[in-house]
Amino acid sequence: MNGAESLVRTLIESGVDTCFTNPGTSEMHFVAALDHVPGMRSVLALFEGVATGAADGYYRMARKPACTLLHLGPGLANGLANLHNAKKAGSGVVNIIGEHAASHIELDAPLTSDIEGIARPMSHWVHSSTSAADVSVDGARAVQAARTPPGQIASLILPSDTAWTEGGAVAAPLPVPERTGFDDAALAEAVAALSGPDSLLLLGGAALSVENLEMAGRIVEKTGCGLLSEWSNARLERGAGRVFVGKVPYPIDQALEVLGRYRRIVLVGARAPIGFFAYPGKPAVLTRPDAQIVALADAGADLGGALAALADGLQARATAPGGIAMRQQVALPSGAITAKSIAAVLARTIPENAIVVDESVTTGRAFLPATAGSAPHTWLNNCGGSIGYGLPVAIGAAIARPERKVLAMIGDGSAMYTLQALWSMAREGLDVTTVILSNRSYAILRGELTNVGVQNPGPRAVDMLSLDRPALDWVAMARGMGVEGCRVEDAAALEKAMIAGLDAEGPYLIEAVM
Amino acid sequence: MNGAESLVRTLIESGVDTCFTNPGTSEMHFVAALDHVPGMRSVLALFEGVATGAADGYYRMARKPACTLLHLGPGLANGLANLHNAKKAGSGVVNIIGEHAASHIELDAPLTSDIEGIARPMSHWVHSSTSAADVSVDGARAVQAARTPPGQIASLILPSDTAWTEGGAVAAPLPVPERTGFDDAALAEAVAALSGPDSLLLLGGAALSVENLEMAGRIVEKTGCGLLSEWSNARLERGAGRVFVGKVPYPIDQALEVLGRYRRIVLVGARAPIGFFAYPGKPAVLTRPDAQIVALADAGADLGGALAALADGLQARATAPGGIAMRQQVALPSGAITAKSIAAVLARTIPENAIVVDESVTTGRAFLPATAGSAPHTWLNNCGGSIGYGLPVAIGAAIARPERKVLAMIGDGSAMYTLQALWSMAREGLDVTTVILSNRSYAILRGELTNVGVQNPGPRAVDMLSLDRPALDWVAMARGMGVEGCRVEDAAALEKAMIAGLDAEGPYLIEAVM
Missing domain, CATH: 3.40.50.1220 (TPP-binding domain)
Structure with missing residues (x-):
């Protein structure tokens, strides 16, 4: 058994059964091992930030890590922003990062870079394997690191010769670290x-x-x-x-x-x-x-x-809990799509047991109070502040919990960072309904100009925060990646579209024009 | 004058007059300065890899650096892969990277990360400014570093308090380093x-x-x-x-x-x-x-x-140069779109003085011999091997040389990494004709499976290298970002579309289905 196969088998033994991949040449032996070793679901992403964000969403809902498969330093670099978000969210992720064979690194080939250096700022644990015999043990350690509460980023660098050389042996899973005591x-x-x-x-x-x-x-x-x-x-x-x-x-x-x-x-x-x-x-x-x-x-x-x-x-164990949200009937809003009317539609349509992925930025500030009395659901936020987290996290949540509906509420500016996620949703037939909150601007920055003391921003500054020239056509972009969708311009149409999207199987996208 | 304004004015004085931006809150004072200081063209990108790749293309054609404006560690991280390519190409780039105010960093806010650590693997020069008074001198040093032959990556980190505090003064340009002697x-x-x-x-x-x-x-x-x-x-x-x-x-x-x-x-x-x-x-x-x-x-x-x-x-100074390419007449190919027929169409249609951005990966291996006798042109390649370089580099080339036609030949897998570039092309009305080489696979990896010794890859491995489930509709995606286009399925239609695209003003996209 070569190192790559020993690693795949070890990951599976350690409970890692999902891999979000964007592989290259140096990862081909790992790909080959994924092919013939049963037990690992491989999900292809067309950009690495989709893979790492999906691993974040997966951990939040599965409460165990997935792995990613990334192509050397630049592939890891493309995944860093969503690893940052995952790190700040306390999500556990096992990154498998391909690297040149040891003898090749010193030659400074085109794809050579300081992979450990790139990994370190966004990782709790970084290690480069040195032999095919060690790879599986390193993999078990990476899983253990990723499962350290609340969850950590573990980055295992896999030189291609450690992957292709014979002499690998499956390693036993290491104990899952327990939560520490409180103070x-x-x-x-x-x-x-x-x-x-x-x-x-x-x-x-x-x-x-x-x-x-x-x-x-x-x-x-x-x-x-x-x-x-x-x-x-x-x-x-x-x-x-x-x-x-x-x-x-x-x-x-x-x-x-x-x-x-x-x-x-x-x-x-x-x-x-x-x-x-x-x-x-x-x-x-x-x-x-x-x-x-x-x-x-x-x-x-x-x-x-x-x-x-x-x-x-506090002698409160026998007290009945206060502040329990009561089921609320919210009236169907009419008229234009505004932050308030979206919140009302959301309150009415969240399905029982849904997972809401919220990257609504400015528009979404009204969502939480409005939906307090909706059907019971799970709400996921961006904890690291790097936008482009929402669509990928929705993929991971949907894969971790296929029996639940996923509703992604994403600002248009945020969605553009990782729009490639729509293709993976279509490929995997994931039950994700995406609502693009299309205000055609980085609206949050317009508010922040004032907060940081910039008075009366001129037209060039405002233009730099505007996405309306040209306007983005989200229905066209989604269709281009195999996801059906529609555009809505009033609240009643939004509700109708959300109900249809959530009822259907597979992904659906709604562009809500504000 | 605050630090941000002193930096913008210094960059302009130092010859940097183009900024590829994707700003956030911590960069708002720099944005405000761009607004009221004349002389810097600001080009908005919806993903940072577009901004850094554009700066690479700009340097190659302008022979002087542009700057980028990036949002803290994650914004820089999103730009790293194309900085890697720029570094390997010997392109000079000045990155301006926003950072929290010094007093805020120690609080470990959501967006806090080790920005210097993230910058270092892809930069020749990294510096964090420490006061508003120093920012402009730091900026002049960054430009000098970027202009060190053949060109270097300079990353200047700008804590927001150094940007907003008064006390900045414009710094004089530093001498441009000369090329060293040969051996x-x-x-x-x-x-x-x-x-x-x-x-x-x-x-x-x-x-x-x-x-x-x-x-x-x-x-x-x-x-x-x-x-x-x-x-x-x-x-x-x-x-x-x-x-x-x-x-x-x-x-x-x-x-x-x-x-x-x-x-x-x-x-x-x-x-x-x-x-x-x-x-x-x-x-x-x-x-x-x-x-x-x-x-x-x-x-x-x-x-x-x-x-x-x-x-x-060698006493060759008076010798007439050998190996001069003669103008060739290439016959119009007919039938299906193949690597060979695309090469023939390309040979016939490259406009005089065009810039060809080549990220054609497997398909393009026939391009260079076929086009040896085409109209004189400039050819740009990816030197770092991280795919997703082509569309952004085309932006930078078009902005550096608005009088020249840009023809971007991009594999479909590569184009997906940074497809947000299409929007910036539309916004700026750039004369870029993009041909997407749509073979619906990471074709290069299929070849590499064999090269690295994986015999008879199974269906799951092949599936992981295939982009055909679902097929990407490039015309729809381009239209969604404001770029008109068409799909062609035979060589004659490809030629017709290329001529039309190159003749028209502004961006155009052709999906060449192979």
């Missing part, structure tokens, strides 16, 4: 802190599961504290019958206003809130200067245990 | 080496200009030596009336056969030939083990001086 010493302080509306329980990561939110709801009901999640969440369970949790707002002034209400803040799976960007004359730390911040448990800790201990300390 | 000590050896058909003059980089090729032609005529260029050339001047130079073939077996003829090789602007990849059981060094290799001048040296000195040593 016992901080528990009493946390218990004392949560009391009344000037105290806040701030949740992140796995604290946003149905069960953990229910425990948080008991604490809220008992103490009267506030409840929020971070500005962006890798995976949030929500909808009617579940404890509703809001978000720290993205716009700096709103965030300062909301967080200014709280004098005591307990963090469970969350970090202390800071500004997304620095703004001249505004603070970077969003909480009150005099706020007491108690870090009870970080993202890799046992968050269920932390919340249960907190509830015990 | 005088090697000259006598080079003169002695070139004699008869078992000796080779191997050219690269600026040695492929019209004048330098003419000098090489004199040497060939006088000595009977062979003449070749590297497997890939950043810019090659060719066509009827110019000295024809072939390339070292890409396929390893052909390269070994061709180079096996030569016992003595003189390098002028070229590196000693090595394999693109390592292949099991085949040599990495493509020349004969006993070949004498004389490195007369590297890519950054005075190549015109080296060739003139060589000609003097």
